[in-house]
Every structure is written in C-alpha cells, then in structure tokens.
Amino acid sequence: MKIYGYSLKSEINNLLEMKEVTFQGESEQIKKIADFLNHVADLIEKHGEDFGHEHIKDFYLDWREKFPNIDIIVSR
Numbered sequence: 048m049k050i051y052g053y054s055l056k057s058e059i060n061n062l063l064e065m066k067e068v069t070f071q072g073e074s075e076q077i078k079k080i081a082d083f084l085n086h087v088a089d090l091i092e093k094h095g096e097d098f099g100h101e102h103i104k105d106f107y108l109d110w111r112e113k114f115p116n117i118d119i120i121v122s123r
Contacts, residue, residue, distance in 0.1 A: 049064060050064070050065045050066075050067075050068050051063060051064055051065060052065050052068070055116060079103075079107055079110075080103070080119065083101075083103045083106050083107070083119065083121075084121065086101075086106060087101045087121040091123055096123075098122075098123045099122065099123075100120055100121060100122035100123075101120070101121050102118055102119070102120050103118060103119040103120075104118050
C-alpha cells in the first residue's frame with residue numbers, strides 16, 4: 048500500500064508519496080470516510096484488476112460543496 052497527496056499550500060501540484068495521513072473531523076465525517084472506504088473495498092473485490100479508482104466527491108455529492116478543496120481518491 049502507498050499513500051499520495053498534494054499540498055494545499057504549494058502552487059506546484061506535484062503528487063507526493065506520503066508516509067502518514069491524518070483525518071481531522073467530526074464523527075459523522077469520519078464515518079462517511081469509513082463507509083466510502085468499505086464501498087471501494089467491495090468494488091475492488093468485485094472488479095479485481097479492472098478496478099480503476101473512486102472519488103469520495105462522487106460517492107457523497109454534497110462533499111464537493113462542504114469540502115471544495117478536499118478529495119479522497121482510492122485506486123488499486
């Protein structure tokens with residue numbers, strides 16, 4: 048497993064390999080992230096090598112409005 052990310056503060060959008068990720072939020076938001084990850088895990092099991100990636104912004108349509116600068120993307 049690897050994790051990647053972009054910095055909000057950098058003007059250069061270089062994808063960086065990260066060693067740690069922190070989620071800071073209310074319990075409802077963390078539960079939504081957990082539900083999204085479980086959904087994606089199910090898709091990976093179902094589609095195997097054909098699985099591409101999923102965005103939390105597509106899973107929870109209100110995410111774009113509430114958190115316009117935050118996306119969680121899961122790929123295989």
